[in-house]
Each structure stands twice: as C-alpha cells, then as structure tokens.
Amino acid sequence: MDTAYVIDTFFTLFSITLIILMVPGFAMLEAGLVRTKNVSSVLTVNVMIYAVASMAFILIGYTLAFGELHNESMSKWAFFMFQMAFVGKAINIMSGGVGERAKLFPLTIFTIVMGGFIYPAVVNMSWGVDWIKGTMFDINMVDLAGSTVIHSTGGWALLAAILVIGARKGRYVGNQIRVIPASNIPLVVLGAMLLWIGWFGFNGGSVGGISTKELADSVALTIFNTNVAGLAGAISVGVLGYIRYRLFDITMILNGALGGLVAVTAGAHLFTLYDAVVVGLIGGALVVLAVPLFDRFRIDDPVGALSVHLVNGIWGTLAVGIFAYDAASGITFVNQLKGVGEIAIFVFVVSYAVIYLINKFIPFRATDEEQVQGLDVSECGLEAYPEFKRAI
Numbered sequence: 001m002d003t004a005y006v007i008d009t010f011f012t013l014f015s016i017t018l019i020i021l022m023v024p025g026f027a028m029l030e031a032g033l034v035r036t037k038n039v040s041s042v043l044t045v046n047v048m049i050y051a052v053a054s055m056a057f058i059l060i061g062y063t064l065a066f067g068e069l070h071n072e073s074m075s076k077w078a079f080f081m082f083q084m085a086f087v088g089k090a091i092n093i094m095s096g097g098v099g100e101r102a103k104l105f106p107l108t109i110f111t112i113v114m115g116g117f118i119y120p121a122v123v124n125m126s127w128g129v130d131w132i133k134g135t136m137f138d139i140n141m142v143d144l145a146g147s148t149v150i151h152s153t154g155g156w157a158l159l160a161a162i163l164v165i166g167a168r169k170g171r172y173v174g175n176q177i178r179v180i181p182a183s184n185i186p187l188v189v190l191g192a193m194l195l196w197i198g199w200f201g202f203n204g205g206s207v208g209g210i211s212t213k214e215l216a217d218s219v220a221l222t223i224f225n226t227n228v229a230g231l232a233g234a235i236s237v238g239v240l241g242y243i244r245y246r247l248f249d250i251t252m253i254l255n256g257a258l259g260g261l262v263a264v265t266a267g268a269h270l271f272t273l274y275d276a277v278v279v280g281l282i283g284g285a286l287v288v289l290a291v292p293l294f295d296r297f298r299i300d301d302p303v304g305a306l307s308v309h310l311v312n313g314i315w316g317t318l319a320v321g322i323f324a325y326d327a328a329s330g331i332t333f334v335n336q337l338k339g340v341g342e343i344a345i346f347v348f349v350v351s352y353a354v355i356y357l358i359n360k361f362i363p364f365r366a367t368d369e370e371q372v373q374g375l376d377v378s379e380c381g382l383e384a385y386p387e388f389k390r391a392i
Contacts (some may be wrong), residue, residue, distance in 0.1 A: 004211035008074040011210040011219075012082050018201025019085040023050045025198055026092040029191025030099055031384070032184040033251065033303045037374025038100045039183070039384035045095045045104060049111055050088045056115030057087040065120035065128040073209050082205060083123075086150060087115050089202075093154025096303040098161050098364075101168045101371055104379050106362045113354050114157065122153050122343055141339030142324070142331050144222070145206035147266035147316035148340050153347050155310025159299070160352035165364045167300030169371045177295050180302070182251055192254035199226055199261050203268045218269055225268040225276035226261060232280025233260020233287070240288045252291070255304045256284035262309055263316035270324035270331075279319045283312045314340055 027046035031039045070076040091114050124131055125139045126149050132138055143149050171178055182188055204223040209215045237256025241249050260280030290307035317340050321333030370378040
C-alpha cells in the first residue's frame with residue numbers, strides 16, 4: 001500500500017510540474033500576440049496571476065471547494081498542490097483576452113475574487129463537496145480536467161470583462177476591423193508548445209493516480225487522446241485556412257491545436273482514438289468560425305481566448321454526452337448541457353457584477369493616451385524592448 005501511495009504522490013507532483021509549466025506558456029503566447037509596447041505588462045500580469053490566484057486558493061478557495069476532502073491514495077499536500085496548480089489557468093484565460101487595455105491593479109483585485117470564490121464555487125459544484133447536491137440545480141456532468149470548470153469558466157469571466165472594459169483603442173474604426181498583428185511569432189510558437197506539453201499533466205494528472213495497471217492504462221489513454229485532439233485541431237485549422245486564404249497562419253494553426261486540446265479535456269479518459277480525432281477537428285474548425293464572429297460583434301480578444309477556451313470548453317463538455325454516452329453511468333447529453341448552462345450563468349453573472357463594481361471605483365481600462373504610449377510605461381515603468389520604436 002505504501003508503494004502505491006508513493007507512486008501516486010510522485011506522479012501527481014510530476015503532473016503539477018507540467019501544469020505550472022503552462023504559466024510561462026500563457027506568458028509567452030500572450031507576449032508574442034500583443035504589441036511590443038505592452039509585453040512587460042502582459043508578463044507581469046501572468047506572474048501576478050500565478051502568485052495571487054494561488055495564494056487566494058490556498059488561504060480561502062480550497063476549503064470552499066473541497067472542505068477537508070483530499071485523496072487518500074496520495075499525500076494530501078500533493079493533492080492540495082495539484083488543485084492549486086489549476087486555479088490560475090482560468091484567470092490566465094481572462095487576462096490574455098483583455099490585454100493591451102486592462103490595468104494591473106483592478107485585474108489583481110478580480111484575481112483574488114476569482115481564485116478565492118468564483119472558481120472554487122464552480123469546483124464545489126462539480127468536483128468538490130457539492131453544496132447544491134440533491135437540489136434541482138445539482139450538476140451531474142463529466143468533466144475530467146475542466147473543459148467547462150476551468151476553460152469555459154475563464155471564458156465567461158473574460159466575456160464579462162470585455163463587455164465592461166470595451167475594445168482596444170483603434171481596433172474598430174467605423175465599420176472597419178483594424179488588424180493588429182502579433183509582435184513576436186517565435187514567442188507565440190514557444191508559448192503554445194509549452195501549453196501543449198503542460199496539458200499532458202493537466203489531463204493525465206486528473207486521472208488521479210498511476211499505481212495500478214488500470215490507472216496506468218487510463219493515464220496513457222488520456223494523454224494519447226489529448227495529443228491526438230491537439231494534432232487534429234492544428235490540422236483542421238491549417239486545411240481550412242489554406243482552402244479559404246491560400247495561406248498558412250501559424251497563430252491560427254496554434255490556436256486550432258489549443259482549441260482541440262481544450263475540447264478533449266472533458267472526456268480524454270473516455271474517448272476512443274477516432275472520437276478524439278473528431279473532437280479535435282471540430283474544435284479547430286470552431287476556432288476558425290468563432291474568431292471572425294466575435295470581431296463582428298466588436299468583442300475584442302487579442303489572443304483568441306474566447307474562441308479557444310469558451311467555445312471549445314462548451315463543445316468539449318457536450319462532446320462527452322455524444323461520444324461517451326452511457327445512461328447507466330449518468331453520462332448523457334442533457335446532463336452535460338445542464339452543467340454547462342448552470343456554470344455559465346453563475347460565472348458570467350457573478351463575474352460581470354464583480355468587474356462592474358470594481359470598475360466603478362478603480363477603472364479597469366487604461367486611458368487612450370496610456371494605450372497609445374503602451375502599458376509597459378504606465379503600468380510597469382519597464383519596457384520589454386526599449387531599443388525598439390514603439391508602434392502605435
């Protein structure tokens with residue numbers, strides 16, 4: 001028994017390391033997609049989110065989510081750390097989508113609320129002690145590693161933030177959508193690939209152990225399907241982009257891969273190879289469709305987080321009810337849809353209210369002058385590329 005305990009503890013600690021590797025993944029991805037005059041601010045936001053969200057979860061959020069619960073098959077400290085490693089990801093999703101115009105201080109305040117209350121409440125409803133169990137609002141969906149619990153949660157909070165804060169200065173001029181190109185494609189590639197690698201710990205570690213043959217097979221299947229869906233998402237976007245534009249846009253291809261990874265996250269332990277391929281292909285296609293759709297509604301998302309995380313978080317959770325349907329186990333499309341809907345309403349309403357209130361007292365949005373100058377100067381006093389002339 002001690003051997004299994006040690007193996008599962010070590011496996012969880014290794015998974016934590018891969019998940020935390022996603023912190024520089026998000027940071028590099030976002031730094032590459034924004035303009036050079038905002039890179040330091042983006043990097044600062046990512047570091048602060050990891051620190052502040054983790055501390056809020058350690059001091060407040062974990063107890064709200066799980067009470068005294070921990071997995072008896074491993075060290076309670078490993079289980080605690082594993083859950084802590086997840087919390088910042090939901091807020092990373094939001095921070096990238098409000099990049100280049102959101103101020104650090106109000107965003108930090110929201111991070112405390114998100115890490116200490118909103119995200120733990122969602123975990124409570126789905127993975128944790130479940131304060132609504134037995135009521136009409138009881139959530140009975142399967143979501144292995146958080147297609148909805150993490151990715152859609154971050155996406156709904158981001159949508160609320162964008163509706164309060166608005167678009168970047170100059171993004172939409174009259175009826176025109178101004179394209180603001182990425183500043184550093186190599187950083188985008190590095191960031192996306194770090195996220196891809198981190199996803200193996202994200203999904204694989206969520207199986208909960210590896211100390212038996214059955215668990216080892218489940219972990220291997222989960223990681224295999226995770227990778228397959230990422231591959232399929234990248235290929236889907238590459239093909240669709242070439243058919244439409246006769247070009248291969250690496251930023252969109254990478255977002256397609258991430259879309260596939262988000263989509264498979266809910267059911268990677270249940271899908272067959274071909275299920276994972278289809279889920280990933282559709283995930284990539286949804287990114288291609290969603291990016292221009294959000295722009296049409298003037299919802300300004302510099303990194304495509306809504307298309308990748310919100311849209312594919314919903315798709316991936318519903319896909320479990322389609323491809324892994326098992327009425328005897330309660331895995332149905334209706335249960336999946338109910339979980340998606342209830343969490344969507346809770347997160348969006350609470351996030352909008354909190355962001356609206358914070359914005360009343362401490363403006364979230366940088367002024368037009370600060371945006372022109374770049375948030376590196378006004379927010380950090382430190383430019384990432386001081387030798388370069390900043391582009392307006």
